[in-house]
Each structure stands twice: as structure tokens, then as C-alpha cells.
Amino acid sequence: MRRVFGGLGYYGVLVVVTLLALGPTLWVMASSLKTTGQILSGGSLLPQPFTLEGYTTAFKEAELGRYLVNTLVYAIGGTLGALVTALLAAYPMARYDFRGRNTLVATFSLALAIPVVGLATPEFFVMRELGLFDRQYGMVIFYTALFFPLSFVILRAFLVSLPPELEEAAVVDGAGYFTIVRRIVVPLARPALATVAVIVFVGIWNEFFFANLLMASSENQNAQMAIASFRTQFTFDVGATVAAATVVMLVPIGLFLVLQRQVIAGLTAGTTK
Amino acid sequence: MPARRWRRRRASVPRGGGPRPPRGSGWPVAVSIVPGLLLVGTFFLVPLGVLAYTALGDWGALGFRFLGLDNFEAMFADDTFWKAARNTVIYSAAGVFIQVPLGVVVGIILAQHVPGWKAFRTILFIPFVISGAAYALIFSVFYNARYGLLNSTLDVVGLNRGHDWLFSIDTALYAVTATSLFILGFIIVLVMAEIASIPRELYEAAEMDGASPLQRQLRITLPLLRNVIGTIVLLTLLGYLALFDVVFILTEGGPNDETVSLVVYTYRAYINGAWGYANAVGIFIVIVGLLLIVGVRRLFRIGERTL
Secondary structure, three states: OHHHHHHHHHHHHHHHHHHHHHHHHHHHHHHOOOOHHHHHOOOOOOOOOOOOHHHHHHHHOOOHHHHHHHHHHHHHHHHHHHHHHHHHHHHHHHHOOOOOHHHHHHHHHHHHHOOHHHHHHHHHHHHHHOOOOOOHHHHHHHHHHHHHHHHHHHHHHHHHOOOOHHHHHHHHOOOOHHHHHHHHHHHHOHHHHHHHHHHHHHHHHOOOHHHHHHOOOHHHOOHHHHHHHHHHOOOOOHHHHHHHHHHHHHHHHHHHHHOHHHHHHHHHHHHHO | OHHHHHHHHHHHHHHOOOOOOOOOOHHHHHHHHHHHHHHHHHHHHHHHHHHHHHOOEEEEOOEEEEOOOHHHHHHHHOHHHHHHHHHHHHHHHHHHHHHHHHHHHHHHHHHOOOOOHHHHHHHHHHHHHOOHHHHHHHHHHHOOOOOOHHHHHHHHOOOOOOOOOOOOOOOHHHHHHHHOOOOOHHHHHHHHHHHHOOOHHHHHHHHHOOOOHHHHHHHHHHHHOHHHHHHHHHHHHHHHHOOOHHHHHHOOOOOOOOOOOHHHHHHHHHHOOOHHHHHHHHHHHHHHHHHHHHHHHHHOOOOOOOO
């Protein structure tokens, strides 16, 4: 009897928390299938009649597609950049002892601890001086840098825990340094690389603060800026806005649902190590 | 000379150690580290230097003029700065005293592997991967006075007064605070991972000694979660210290600065071209962040093992 009550209590908590956590989101997603008129009149929770009007407006008139492509460029470019640079740096710093290594590890890890939003103006200044301000490749470089420390810390923690025998055997066989990295380290580090890739991709996909700070022209905007500006534009179309927001959030949600294991493993490793 | 070298190598051994790079790989190692070093130097260290220096002057589109600590004096004398600081404290307090305990409780429940735990873990993680901008839009519609879900729900129970939650001075801060309180996925996942590493024997022994399920959670699980709860508290505090997207998109800090956060406040200064002043606030944020890291690590003795 007590077990049953205990169980009911658990589910009570879980259901209430789930409703609070996702209720508004699900309602907005459902609203994206309503006509703007139906949204504005309040009332029913479910769309009737069902329409894709909001989506057509978002893609046709607000050019959501272009912003999604921009976001994809930043996310893929930045993820690749962070993965490559972080793996290159993390491997020797996990494996070998050399002069200055500990200082470097400390510096790279400290970069993860700095609240970067405090650096807003200097980042703008650096980007402008380097000619990277309001450039798509500039944003790719910036995101590479922004996610380098996190990628470095996760990859290094993983590589430290990897046994060195395979690489030692390859050294004996006379394999060069970069051959070892490419043929042995990359395949062994694949799980960690996948984890970092998902986390960084979603991080860049969702990034708003620096996108807003470091891009001026509307053709470079990412999708987050686009949906934020939908709201403030004075031709505010609720239907199109909720449809656009739904598309923008479905990408990371979908990725998470497919790659759940990697995300969860990575977050656990990245924060507790 | 040999003695110095010996000492240096020994000093670096406890933090991982490892062999020297194999013969001939000195250059490849150096080349591998340069890109990372350039990135960190260009986008973290140089900006930190720029931040520290320009905070001491009047910096804008027209150039730089050294002023000393004037920006900091102006900052501490500005009521809006204090409002932003107060709000940031309120957001953080809600995070630490509502969001974190809620996430820990749900994590402990799901770690019992009640039927359906995987589904709940997945579903409750979803809000964590939704961007701040999308979240802001969701809640701007949710709180809308005319057609928002909140007022139409209140309508059902006859309590709808057509209240504009986000743009009334008396509710704006609470409305913005509430938006992120139920983003629990991250906390749940960390708590569950930590509980999975607790030896089962501990619970079995306690059960034999007649401890009730609740006692077992309070006396065994909770103390062993100290480390991870410390980490969660730290990350929560750093997250709210950096709070921008939701506030900026929902209210831009209004009405009457009731919801302004420290980062929104800096951003305003930046947009107004008062870069030196913006950087004084930036330094304040960076220092608070570093103090939080040191303070919370001490408070929770993060890193010390309990088992």
C-alpha cells in the first residue's frame, strides 16, 4: 500500500514538473499550426482548422530559409574548427610532458571559466580590427574560438583516460606524429569527438548574444536573431513568428533525440572532470 | 643547471605527468598547439587586456581618453546599475533555491528507475536544448494579455483580469524569472550520473538497519551528492550572471528597468557608444564570475571525494 502511494507521489511530482517545463512550449508548437486569427482569438488549445499558413509566411515573406542556411554555416564551420583545433591541442597536452604544458592547460581551462559576455565590447573591437566584423567567415572563426576551451577540456579529459599502448607501438614502428594522430588517436577518440560535436553544434545553433553583437547586415543574421527581430518588427505576425520559432527549436530537439547518449555522456564528462 | 631542470620536471609530474614527446615530434607538437593558442590569445586574453585597460577611460567611436576610476565611480552611483545587480541576484536566487532543488528531487526520483524514467529524463531535457531566443518567443506569447495561455487558463477558473504579466511593473520580474525555472534537464542528468556511481551496498546496509526509503535518500544520497550539487550551483550562478537572451528579447530590461540584468545593462552602454563604461561593468561581471568559482568551490568543497 505504501509503495503504491509512494509511486503515485513520484508520478505526481513528475507530471506537474513536466507540465510546467513543457506546457508553454507544446502550446506554442500547437499554435504554429493555427491561423493567426485563431491564435489571436485565444480559446481552443488545438489547431482547428489545421493550417501551415504560419510556416509559408515565415519561409516566403520572412526568408527564414536563408537564416537557417546561415546558422547551418556557422554551426558546421564552428564545430569543425573547434573540433580540429581542440583535438590538435588536447592530444599532446594529454599525452606528453613538456615545458609550459601546465601553464597552457591552466590558461585554456581558465578561458572556459571567464564569463565571456563580460567581454562584449573588446570582442567587437578585436573582430573589427581583424576585419572579421559582420563577415560570415569571421563568425565561423569567432565561434571556433568561443567553443575551443570547452572542446579542449572535454577532449583532453577523454584522451588522458586512454591507454597509450597503441600509440607507443606505432612510434616503435616509426610512424610520424601526425600519422599517429590521424590513424590512431582520431578513431579512438571518436565517441568524445561525437559528443563534443553535438554540444558545440547545438551551442552555436542557439547562440544569440554574440551573433547580435558581431553582425550588422541582415543577410548575415542567424536564425535566432531572425526570430528575435520578428517579435520587435512592427509588422508582427504571431502565426509566422511561432512557426519560425518552432522550426528553429526543432533542429536541436531532433538532434538531441537522435544523439541523446552522446549529449548526456558529454555533459556529464565536461562538467565533472 | 641540471638541478633546476630536475626541479621543474618534478613539479609538473603530479598534474598528469607523462613522458616527454618522442624524438622528432617537438615541432609537430608545437605546430599542433599554435592554433589553439592563437584562438585563446586573440579571443580571450587580448579582450581581457582590452577590457581591463579601456574600463579606465572614456572609450567610444571618437577614441580613447584615460580617466582612471571614473567609470567605476559612475557605475556605483547609478541606480540602474544597482537595479541590474539586484535583479541578477534575484534571478540567481530563484535558480539556486527553486530550480536546483527541484532538479535534484526529480533526479533522485528518476534515479530510482521508476517505470518510465527514461522517457521523463528525455522529455525534461528538451527545454535545455531550446535556445534563449525561442524560449523568449514562447513566453512572450504565453504571457500575452489578450491571447496568452496563462490568461486563458485563468479564464477557465474565473481569475482572468486581462493582466499584462510582462509589462506591468508589479509582475514583470516574476514573469521573467519564471521562464527558466523549469529548465531542469541538465541538473537531472548530472544528479543521475552521480547517483549511479554510489555503491548499492550502502543502501542495502541501511535498509537492513531499518532505514525508511526517505531516510535513505536524505542520509545517504544527499550527502554524497555534495560535489555534484556544488557544480550545479556554480554553473547555475554563472548562467544567471550571464543572463541576456530571454530578458533582452522579452522586455529589453523594462518596464522601468524592473527586469534589467547586468549583461543587458552593459549591452545598453555598448549600444550607446559608452564603451569604456560598458567595460567597467564587464570587469565587474568577470570578477564576480571568478569570485563565484572560488567561493562556490570552497563552500561545497568541490573536488574532495566523500567516498
